[in-house]
Amino acid sequence: xxxxxxxxxxxxxxxxxxxxxxxxxxxxxxxxxxxxxxxxxxxxxxxxxxxxxxxxxxxxxxxxxxxxxxxxxxxxxxxxxxxxxxxxxxxxxxxxxxxxxxxxxxxxxxxxxxxxxxxxxxxxxxxxxxxxxxxxxxxxxxxxxxxxxxxxxxxxxxxxxxxxxxxxxxxxxxxxxxxxxxxxxxxxxxxxxxxxxxxxxxxxxxxxxxxxxxxxxxxxxxxxxxxxxxxxxxxxxxxxxxxxxxxxxxxxxxxxxxxxxxxxxxxxxxxxxxxxxxxxxxxxxxxxxxxxxxxxxxxxxxxxxxxxxxxxxxxxxxxxxxxxxxxxxxxxxxxxxxxxxxxxxxxxxxxxxxxxxxxxxxxxxxxxxxxxxxxxxxxxxxxxxxx
Ligand SMILES: Cc1ncc(COP(=O)(O)O)c(C=O)c1O
Numbered sequence: 001x002x003x004x005x006x007x008x009x010x011x012x013x014x015x016x017x018x019x020x021x022x023x024x025x026x027x028x029x030x031x032x033x034x035x036x037x038x039x040x041x042x043x044x045x046x047x048x049x050x051x052x053x054x055x056x057x058x059x060x061x062x063x064x065x066x067x068x069x070x071x072x073x074x075x076x077x078x079x080x081x082x083x084x085x086x087x088x089x090x091x092x093x094x095x096x097x098x099x100x101x102x103x104x105x106x107x108x109x110x111x112x113x114x115x116x117x118x119x120x121x122x123x124x125x126x127x128x129x130x131x132x133x134x135x136x137x138x139x140x141x142x143x144x145x146x147x148x149x150x151x152x153x154x155x156x157x158x159x160x161x162x163x164x165x166x167x168x169x170x171x172x173x174x175x176x177x178x179x180x181x182x183x184x185x186x187x188x189x190x191x192x193x194x195x196x197x198x199x200x201x202x203x204x205x206x207x208x209x210x211x212x213x214x215x216x217x218x219x220x221x222x223x224x225x226x227x228x229x230x231x232x233x234x235x236x237x238x239x240x241x242x243x244x245x246x247x248x249x250x251x252x253x254x255x256x257x258x259x260x261x262x263x264x265x266x267x268x269x270x271x272x273x274x275x276x277x278x279x280x281x282x283x284x285x286x287x288x289x290x291x292x293x294x295x296x297x298x299x300x301x302x303x304x305x306x307x308x309x310x311x312x313x314x315x316x317x318x319x320x321x322x323x324x325x326x327x328x329x330x331x332x333x334x335x336x337x338x339x340x341x342x343x344x345x346x347x348x349x350x351x352x353x354x355x356x357x358x359x360x361x362x363x364x365x366x367x368x369x370x371x372x373x374x375x376x377x378x379x380x381x382x383x384x385x386x387x
Contacts, residue, residue, distance in 0.1 A: 003033065018348055025052030028369045030353065038348075039377040041363045042355045046192075046224050046331070049251040049293050051366035057254050057292045064288035071284065073277060079287035086294050087262055090233050093246065094268035097261045098282035102223030103137025105247035105259035108276055109186070109219050110141060112245055112263065114161070116217060116270045117183025125181045126161045129216070133167050135193035136186070136221055145186060148194070167191065167199065170206040177214040184217040184245075185210065189235040189328075192224035195358035196326050196333025204239045217244040217266065223259070224331065227251040228297040228367050231306040231329035238328060251367075254293040258286035297367075305329045305367050308374060312363065315378050321385035326360070330367060333360040336385050346384040352377045361385075 001009070003021050021033040028051050030038045040052065050057055064079060071077055084096040097108050110128060117125035130136065132147040140159055143151050147164035163180055165172040173185065185207050191197040211218045218241070225235035226248040232238050234246060244266045249259035257280075263270070280286075309329050316322055316334060326333040336343050340356045347354045347361075355362040361381070365374065 018345075020348065027051040027054070028366050028373050037351055039352045039373055039380075041347075041365045041377050041381075042353050043251075043364050043366050044255070045355065046229055046250045046364040047253070047255055048366060049227060049229075049254040050296065050368050052255075054254070054368075056296070057289060060292035061256065061285060061289045064285050069283075069285050070280070072279060073281060077282075077284040077287070079284045079291055080282035083282075083287045083291045083294065086291060087260060090294065090297075091246065091262055092242065093262035093264050095263045095271075097263070097271060097276060098287070099249075099259040099261070099278045100257045100280050100283075100286075101137075101259050102221075102247070102249035103139045103142045104278065104281075105223060105249050105261050106136045106142045106145065106186075106221060107139055108261045109221075109245045109247045110145065110184075111276060112261065112267050112270050113184035113186075113217050113219060115275065116267050117181075119270070121183065121215065122181070125183050127180045127182045128162055128219075129173060129176050129180075129182055129185045130162055130164055131167045131187050131191070132164045133191050133194035133197065134186075134188060134221075135191070136188075137223075167194075167197070168203050170203060170210065173207060174210050174213075177210050177216060182214065182216050184219050186219040186221060188221045188223075188225060189239060190225050190230060190331055192331065192362075193357055195360050196331060196362055198326065198328050201239055204236075204241060208241050211244075219243060219245040219247065222246050222248040223250055224364075225328070227293060228302055228305055229329055229331050229364070231302055231309060233297055233302070235328065252293065253286050253290045256286040256289040258283070258290050260290075301367060308365075308369065308371075311371070311374070312378065315375075316382065319382050319385065321387045322382075327363075330363070330365055330369075332363040333357055334363070334381070334385070335360055337387055338385065343381070343384055347380055350380045350384065352380045354381065 114126045134147045136142040136145040144158035163176045220236045220243040244264045246262040321337045323335040340361045
């Protein structure tokens with residue numbers, strides 16, 4: 001049986017995979033089993049921060065792998081401690097909890113918010129305000145936090161304690177804060193799965209003001225936007241705000257599963273022994289990969305992200321079949337005349353791997369994608385979008 005047939009037979013049918021078996025890659029180029037070359041404009045959905053098999057990252061991971069692959073959280077390890085230190089120093093946050101994925105990071109953020117609410121405001125102050133077009137994960141509670149009804153279908157009852165406001169509607173957020181016993185507001189600065197929609201600076205500052213007025217924690221979900229993706233270390237830095245809690249994952253590990261919750265002053269001591277845990281959380285191999293990624297997110301890399309972003313936007317805007325471009329840094333949404341799914345399928349045929357986000361084509365290339373390869377991919381996208 002071919003690998004595709006074996007996969008279809010034995011893997012639960014949750015994914016609509018493209019008919020391609022990927023076997024290897026280098027940087028921003030991937031190869032399939034039949035040796036076709038593909039340019040990677042998706043990086044495994046914002047995960048492979050510095051591309052495939054980046055030699056510096058691979059060396060850091062391999063060195064740790066051959067020394068010690070896992071210990072449990074009963075013992076100390078260097079990569080985990082140094083990664084937490086680096087994340088705190090770069091963000092100004094105080095403490096870190098490590099998990100394995102974005103959904104788990106958000107679960108932890110919600111637990112922190114509920115406990116903080118109980119201890120500081122009262123037992124029934126557990127409600128979290130989220131946005132209608134948001135996406136926060138696939139566990140029952142992070143699905144409940146996700147403000148899109150179609151994700152809730154079939155999986156009820158949802159976890160209680162979430163209320164939703166329309167994106168950009170500060171009056172609705174204020175009214176929810178006033179009429180419910182809330183502990184936090186949670187949002188993505190750029191709604192990724194919701195269609196690559198950046199929140200306006202006015203709205204984000206408004207959320208911060210409401211959080212202050214009603215004594216709520218500000219939780220920023222940086223699972224997709226974080227770790228350099230949006231041209232700053234974390235995307236909230238583009239807005240000049242300081243959240244109380246930041247959740248992240250995806251690009252943090254550069255290709256290995258690791259998530260983190262960064263805790264600010266208000267909540268640095270909210271989690272106490274026994275409150276939370278994870279067998280694999282902060283695993284030394286994943287942490288070594290993440291430490292390598294984080295240390296390389298310097299000014300030059302971040303400037304490179306912003307320059308590539310400007311280049312992509314300038315090159316695509318106004319081209320035939322392209323209605324608009326949204327996004328920040330190397331998280332780009334393209335509104336096309338033809339359906340996004342058709343564009344992505346046609347790009348695949350022509351050797352370019354893109355993604356969709358709702359009705360948009362979504363690009364999430366490696367932060368260091370070489371300009372000539374980027375140009376090659378953009379030329380294909382322009383060709384395929386043209387009417
Ligand atoms: C903003 C955001 N939060 C949470 C998640 C869930 O992350 P994971 O799939 O690692 O659980 C995602 C995944 O797309 C995301 O984009």
